[in-house]
Amino acid sequence: QWQLVESGGGLVQPGGSLRLSCAASGFILDYYAIGWFRQAPGKEREGVSCMSSSGNRTYYADSVEGRFTISRDNAKSTVYLQMNSLKPEDTAVYYCAADYSDYVACSLYEYAYWGQGTQVTVSS
Secondary structure: OOEEEEEOOEEEOOOOOEEEEEEEEOOOHHHOEEEEEEEOOOOOOEEEEEEOOOOOOEEEOOOOOOOEEEEEEHHHOEEEEEEOOOOHHHOEEEEEEEEOOOOOOOOHHHOOEEOOOEEEEEOO
């Protein structure tokens, strides 16, 4: 039974940092493109950052470019999102996702497998 479980969310002050983790089980992560998405109240879920299965292609939304870094450790079946210089507008539920492909567009419609999400709140 495949599963994606996010962790690392929480409350942080503006300018602070968080590292989200997503543990995959039930499938071999090496063969999957991965992505981080987020959904703020009243807004659509949006792609934050995505990475190909090989790790050699990445995408970042303009709003997080230069502040967030996506990475993967296939040996640990874990995906990470390092978030620095956090802003109140980064507040959202963050989801990790996976798709059995080398690389797909960073769109929620392209990803077949989803975690349940972790809340990130940026507030003073």
